[in-house]
Amino acid sequence: MRRLILLALFAAAPVHAGETVVAVAANFTEPAKAIAAAFTKATGDTATLSFGSSGAFYTQMTHGAPFEVFLSADADRPAKLEADGLTVPGTRFVYAVGTLVLYSATPGLVDGQGAVLKGGSFAHLAIADPAAAPYGAAAVETLKTLKLYDQNAPKFVTGSSITQAYQFVATGAAELGFVALSQVITVPGGSRWVVPATLHAPIEQAAVELKTGAANPVAAKFLKFLQGAEARAIIKRYGYEVR
Amino acid sequence: MGLVAATTIELASVTTLLLLLLATPLAWWLARSPRWWKEVVAAIAAVPLVLPPTVIGFYLLVAMGPAGPLTALLRPFGVRSLAFTFAGLVVGSLVYSLPFAVQPLRTAFAAVEQRSLDLAATMGAGPLDRFRSVAVPQARRGFVAAAILVFAHTVGEFGVVLMIGGNIPGRTEVLSTRIYSLVESLQFGPAHAIAAALVAFAFVALLALLLVDRRLGSVA
Structure with missing residues (x-):
């Protein structure tokens, strides 16, 4: 019986499937779940999502939190992490603009x-x-x-x-x-x-890959997926603009 | 900053005073009643210990809104909404700190000697008089413990205030929520300063509790 269970466990895990750990701003919870599901469907890899406040995530990341990708609720914190030298250079981009x-x-x-x-x-x-x-x-x-x-x-x-x-x-x-x-x-x-977008500066939400994810190809893959047509369609559906 | 500290102290003082008044009869009944179902009431009064503060805060927010049941109850007195008011914070703090007043008082009242109460009765003292001149002096350590616990607990209260306060300076913004806002906006310096002051305050409060308790214990 135990052997059967073990067999079932191995059979359930797709071959070569990877995982990346993503910190997601709480306001992006629903679209992130939909994107992660689409990501798994398209690639077989998993994005494990943690939801929380961007401010708390930033503080945790500057103290060694094991997140590999950060979807922030703003543009400032990813930029700060970059200035702190905690990100993979050239990976920061605006993934959604809030209304x-x-x-x-x-x-x-x-x-x-x-x-x-x-x-x-x-x-x-x-x-x-x-x-x-x-x-x-x-x-x-x-x-x-x-x-x-x-x-x-x-x-x-x-x-x-x-x-x-x-x-x-x-x-x-x-x-x-x-x-x-x-x-x-x-x-x-x-x-x-x-509110018309002309009345205030754009509400940009930026994503970035953290140094902790540099060795994990799934982290970069997830960010690339986030910029693709499928993810952008999901983001729009949830009431955000995309660039 | 001073304004926020003043609101915090005011909230803690008002809560402590009201809660001692409310919890004393309840704790007395819990300590002295022979009925078994008093433990049901005791359990209900202890529930705020178990629930996460933000959960308590959320339901208080629902209850205190313009359409909430608590507001409906108070409408005859001209209350339109309790949420985002100082009075609302007091109500929330009363709920949140209730166990911290009831527990020490109940323990203290349970230790009041029945013999001295009976003796006072034979000397013609009515129930209130017996309570005032026999029970209160014997239970004074319980009162001190309850007062300091409630005061300190209210100063350290965060989740409830965050949910029902709305951070209005001079009315509902307190030190704990100020620290949170500062950390959220990455202003760590001022956050450290207030946190340090709170730690110092907590230390003094607890030290006072222990010293007063020791003093009262040796006098008794």
């Missing part, structure tokens, strides 16, 4: 032009921490471009990440908030204003 949305779980609260921000008929406006999260910084920049920052700043409730900002809005605790299109693209109902 900012002003969203409310209440139908009809947010209009198609974002005029609700002028009226102030709400008590709380959720944003992600502008110092740590690119969507937060983009939200602040948008309000400043519209000259509506001073009027709305007292109503800010700040989530530590874009995930938390969305939780504030989704639970109705905050009437509306700046969230990522990817978070609400599959959510029916509510009301939303897709």
